[in-house]
Amino acid sequence: MSNPNFVDYVKIHCTSGKGGAGSAHFFRSRNNPRGGPDGGDGGRGGHVILKGNSQLWTLLHLKYRKHVKAGNGGNGAGQLKSGAFGEDKIIEVPLGTVARNPETGEMEFEITKEGETRILLAGGRGGLGNDHFKSATNQAPHYAQPGEPGEEEWKILELKILADVGLVGFPNAGKSTFLSVVSAAKPKIADYPFTTLTPNLGIVKYREYKSFVIADIPGIIEGAHEGKGLGLRFLRHIERNSSLLFMIPVDTKDINQEYEVLLGELEQYNRELMDKSRIVAITKCDMLDDELLQQLDITISGVPVVYISSVSGKGIDELKDVIWKELNSESF
Numbered sequence: 001m002s003n004p005n006f007v008d009y010v011k012i013h014c015t016s017g018k019g020g021a022g023s024a025h026f027f028r029s030r031n032n033p034r035g036g037p038d039g040g041d042g043g044r045g046g047h048v049i050l051k052g053n054s055q056l057w058t059l060l061h062l063k064y065r066k067h068v069k070a071g072n073g074g075n076g077a078g079q080l081k082s083g084a085f086g087e088d089k090i091i092e093v094p095l096g097t098v099a100r101n102p103e104t105g106e107m108e109f110e111i112t113k114e115g116e117t118r119i120l121l122a123g124g125r126g127g128l129g130n131d132h133f134k135s136a137t138n139q140a141p142h143y144a145q146p147g148e149p150g151e152e153e154w155k156i157l158e159l160k161i162l163a164d165v166g167l168v169g170f171p172n173a174g175k176s177t178f179l180s181v182v183s184a185a186k187p188k189i190a191d192y193p194f195t196t197l198t199p200n201l202g203i204v205k206y207r208e209y210k211s212f213v214i215a216d217i218p219g220i221i222e223g224a225h226e227g228k229g230l231g232l233r234f235l236r237h238i239e240r241n242s243s244l245l246f247m248i249p250v251d252t253k254d255i256n257q258e259y260e261v262l263l264g265e266l267e268q269y270n271r272e273l274m275d276k277s278r279i280v281a282i283t284k285c286d287m288l289d290d291e292l293l294q295q296l297d298i299t300i301s302g303v304p305v306v307y308i309s310s311v312s313g314k315g316i317d318e319l320k321d322v323i324w325k326e327l328n329s330e331s332f
Helices: 175-182 228-238 255-269 271-275 290-294 316-327
Strands: 009-015 048-052 067-069 089-093 097-100 107-111 117-121 152-159 163-168 200-206 210-216 241-249 277-283 305-307
Touching: 009 117, 048 097, 048 107, 067 089, 107 117, 117 152, 163 175, 163 228, 163 316, 175 200, 175 210, 175 316, 200 316, 210 316, 228 241, 241 255, 241 316, 255 271, 277 316, 305 316
Parallel strands: 009 067, 048 089, 163 210, 163 241, 241 277, 277 305
Antiparallel strands: 009 152, 048 117, 097 107, 097 152, 200 210
């Protein structure tokens, strides 16, 4: 998936249809010139609807579609004929798409299943015809309800990508290099922070024709849960990954502390992330020999730790084995 074509955030202007007016018609015939009210109801205005499509992986198709407008409902007519419903506008989106209120940032709902439909903006209700208002004291009501107006709002759509493994680490931790080595993905790689600005997906081939999907999440920084460094836009992609692979360079001043900082950012963003399985990969281990690696004081407990080098290939196969074991453990 190339970066220019990966769009995970769009803001669109939606307008739902207005409801049709009810009819104030009276029945008339040669034999009954003064018949009773028979006005039908107006039709509902069209909804703006989101629909899940598992074949989509990005919101690119909505990037330049800034306005979405549903149809208006038809007016009611005599002989109790109801107006037609306004045409619904259905927007197909990838699974993991979240709809938000642009002013409050509040999440309204999330699309998670193939074919799932949710109303993003409801159409106005059709007005009632005069037949509804007849009574013993008012047998000839000359009025009917107008249709309700439609709604008009901006909506934010965000995408959380789905992968088996999400790479977590500070900028320049070696995530993109690792992904380029274990898969056919070609993320941008350079020796400066924030090389990766959008997530990259890579399919990793495993033994006996098996495979799993890794997502290279853009590097987070301390304070990411507060939005620093576009942290909120980065962190949301971690939520739909089955397992988290923390990547920490071997030349980090304090590996244990960096792991705790990364873990803390995830916990403060969404405590449910603590329930996901975790693996730690110490990267760039070609910089040290085996004797120096043994002297590292790593006190991370309860989490598999693997020493790797994407340059020399050290530990890559071992890490694949650990990942596969975690993905297929009884907890999943």
